[in-house]
Amino acid sequence: MKRIVFMAAFLAAAINAGSQNAEPVDDFKPSPVNQPGHAYPMVDSQGRVKAQLFAPDAKYVQLDIGGVKYDMVKDEEGYWTGVSNPQDVGFHYYQLVVDGAMVPDPGSLFFFGACRYGSGIEIPAPDSDIFALKNVPHGQTHEIYFNSPSTGEERRAYVYTPAEYSKNPDKRYPVLYLQHGYCENETSWPLQGRVNFIMDNLIAEGKAVPFIVVMTYGMTNDVQMGGLRNFDIKPFQTVLVDELIPYIDSNFRTLANRENRAMAGLSMGGFETRLVTLARPDVFSRYGLFSGGTYSPDDLKDHKDVKLVFMGCGSKEFPDGVNNAATALNEAGFNAVSYVSEGTAHEFHTWRRCLYEMAQLLFK
Template sequence: MRLSIIAVIVILNLCFQSVNAQSEQIITEDFKPSSLNQPEKIFPQVNSQRRVRASISATNASKVQLDIGGVKYDMLKDRNGVWTGESNPQDEGFHYYQLNIDGASVPDPGSLYFYGAGRWGSGIEIPSTDQDFFALKDVPHGLVSENIYFSKLTNSFRRCFVYTPDGYSENLKTRYPVLYLQHGSFEDETGWSSQGKANLILDNLIASKNAVPMIIVMDNGYAFKSENKEVKDPSKQRESIFEDVLIKEVVPMIDAKFRTIAKREGRAIAGLSMGANQTMRIMMNHLDTFSYYGGFSGTANYPSSDAIDVSSFLNGKYKGGNALNKQIKLFWLGLGTKEPAPFPKSVGAFRNMLEQQGIKYQYYESPETAHEWLTWRRCLKEFASKLFK
């Protein structure tokens, strides 16, 4: 009799577990159009569970999937040939995504397009609990301008986007410090002002007097020496000359065209991921040009290593912490708490090296974010609030 009672209890527990598991899969029907939809488009949508729902008309397709966060979700077709499907809950913040129609990955025609992953594609915003700091608010706004220039080093036309704070056009005698801010791999100079909301972050910081009014320059980190097409070897990787382009062309151009504080004390440089790697090398090679550094989700020791040989790393430029502490006004690092490998290990090894050399730095962790734009927006907010003070 006792065994029978125990068996019944076990069966009931299993049933309750099954019911709970099913209830976790129940989709809350409070979907709303994404804030990044094209005008008048109803889809894609996001609900309170942070699920993404996409929909597309593809009458002749045999299989359609929603591809987001590295996972593909099957969508279902109705009698009118409209496919609809949902994702699992996503992390807060901005995410690239696409639709896969019979094996072909395409942008969702309902969303705005952003340059990331080496292509123009769809993006969606999962509302975050702290989104107020990058929200479009009723505060004085600066201007983001497109600046086209011819680069003799690359023998090509290039462009950078420049943020000037509110009042720049009126206060004609005021000069401003400059932050050179770089994007990540497979992104471009549009990233920080579109996905990154850099201008809105600075507008809000400046309006609340939590940041000094500054200029921000956002250039394309992909720059290569012009090659003779007749002798070009497609098997060889092209050598980046972005450092030369920035130092020899962009910085002088910005100082000539804008009212800058044209000395090292008036310049900062920062970047995310690939941009963190690039800007760290540029900073250490040109301490006569920059005095503030910010590395978001990356350092120059990529791929990661368990330990860094300070004598050989960047040609020994981190030897002698006391001298660097006098030259660098702020050395700042930021990382998301959910960053994938190799970033935590890489940044951790770099921090250990800094501490062994007695180099002062500040470190910030973005809670519950990975290698994504919400991490970098938060990093910019924290970093910019400490600049030029």
């Protein structure tokens, strides 16, 4: 038995090493999130990224993606070109290193992530159809500002309303409050997450009931990486529960009650979701954690009328954790669902898939 296990592990390692070291194929195509008219960066069918930068006076340039730096080579005209190893499918932040300075790639669109506006690239996934722009009725994503007395600021949020919203002036809708991750902001779900297209497609296919999605900035106090134990949820909880939700209920046609209100988030946003839903079971009836931890039966002992507990992550994260947590919750009488995104880690395609799966279960 030990020999069989050893051989299986050896073969798996060999296959993985082979995929990393396979000869690059010559089928690079521009990334779908490039600046208009820019051919670079490019992606091939194996998930490799090819970047190019014109910097004739630079001494060295590197492509920095997935925590690995790849040296780029300069040609006679002053163009630096470099290629990465295969990346997981989905969206990734990256940057270029020019003589030691971290800079965005001028060929890519800019996204807020990793605590900065910078470059992003899309590695085509076999299920990218779930967030594709299709010929279906499209909802609207509204940029709104609401007053926050607790912070002394006018704060911003994005609100997705389904395509039928403007055509049914007497109809009211349930609401999902959806949070971003650490070092991201309220633009992250609309841009990187492709929320509007995921919702448009699900609703058009009859897989999800129409509902509103609200996305706002979740960081109301400073927290450094590694310092989550010191994070105080109360300031953001006040903004969300006492300021944003009343604004949304007053300015959009919502079903303004706990039964028709859900909260979910990715990573740090999942951590926030867990803390808020545990502290305020009177506000939300459906909870979603995307790579953001789990709930236990003891956590929810005072939440007996919760309608749905959704917990998801990538297969390269902690799949046993979410699966075991869902089993324990179901055995305790809760409606719990676990989801594992195959082949992905702590990244946006995991969270797009989580939203796609959870949205089909909400408010039914």
